[in-house]
Amino acid sequence: MINRIFVISSLFISINCNAQITDIKLSDDVKLDRVYLGLVSNTSVNTTDFERENNVSLQAGLMLTYSLSKRLKLRSFGVIKYENDEQAQAFTSYEVIYDISDNINWHFGAVSTPTTELRPNPTTWKSQTETNAQSKIIGGRIGTKVNFELSPNLKILYGFFNHNGIWANHLKLNYxxxxxxxxIEKNTTFLVLDINTKRINSTITFEPNYQFSKSIFINFNRGFSFLLESEYSMIKEKINYGNIGLRKYFLSSNKRLKGFLSIGYNPIGTNQVTGSFAIHI
Known part of the structure; x- marks a missing residue:
């Protein structure tokens, strides 16, 4: 495993880049949309018995687009994640994109659903450090979706996707x-709200009769963010997760490495204080 990690790291670090690596033209019709390599480390201490837990993950990925014509494209990404001594996780996507007009495009394949689009893309650092609320959002599935751009500020996306043998209707609204x-999947409904401003970044997920989760970042000057998270179980009728955290973001002087240092406290159940860092290109 260590050898594989070294090879992947050498490949990415050898590319001359700024954080994050994007939009690299490989040929007239092939573009490297994103390159990502990140390391995240967490050290947690239980404030009751002072037991320590450690977690380290390495995530790497690429996203490519091949333009067959002005309106027809193929897009794919591949991501691999190593976490401690656990089996490696892999995330992939392969889709056909057809621009019906300047304001309407159609996607089909193994692709992110309209709901999945509110979860951080696996080829970005936010995926590796996603919040508890974001982790509740469904991953990509096989199906199709159509994106309608009604105005620069208003977009609607409809999709029809297979959820392990059950077909589900997806809808997304951007304003x-x-x-x-x-x-809506048979008898299951899932909703997610995302608010993203200069000062506030918040994700709220809701599954009726099951759970309600929320995370909110309050962004201050000088690269500091304050994080609040909670999850309420409607089955247990109690809050079963909470987290309070503070992050300090940084960017290296040569702009090749980016990341953050953080400290957090989970007052629900585990009573853990966690110190973390994330660094990526």
Whole structure:
């Protein structure tokens, strides 16, 4: 495993880049949309018995687009994640994109659903450090979706996707800094709200009769963010997760490495204080 990590790291670090590496033209019709390599480390201490837990993850990925014509494209990404001594996780996507007009495009394949689009893309650092609320959002599935751009500030996305043998209807609405999405799958409904402004970044997920989760970042000057998270179980009728955290973001002087240092406290159940860092290109 260590050898594989070294090879992947050498490959990415050898590319001359700024954080994050994006939009590299490989040929007239092939573009490297994103390159990502990140390391995240967490050290947690239980304030009751002072037991320590450690967690380290390495995540790497690429996203490519091949333009067959002015309106027809193929897009794919591949991501691999190593975490402690656990089996490696892999995330992939392969889709066909057809621009019906300047304001309407159609996607089909193994791709992110309209609801999935409110979860951080796996080829970005936010995926590796996603919040508890973001982790509740469904991953990509096989299906199709159509994106309608009604105006620069208003977009609607409809999708029809297979959820392990059950077909589900997805809908997403973007209006300025607000995104609302969800799906109906037989007897299951899921909703997610995302608010993204200069000062506030918040994700709220809701699954009726099951759970309600929320995370909110309050962004201050000089690269500091304050994080609040909670999750309420409707089955247990109690709050079963909470987290309070503070992050300090940084960017290296040569702009090749980016990341953050953080400290957090989970007052629900575990009573853990966690110190973390994330660094990526």
């Amino acid at each position: 300025k800094f607000i995104k609302i999405a969800g799906f």
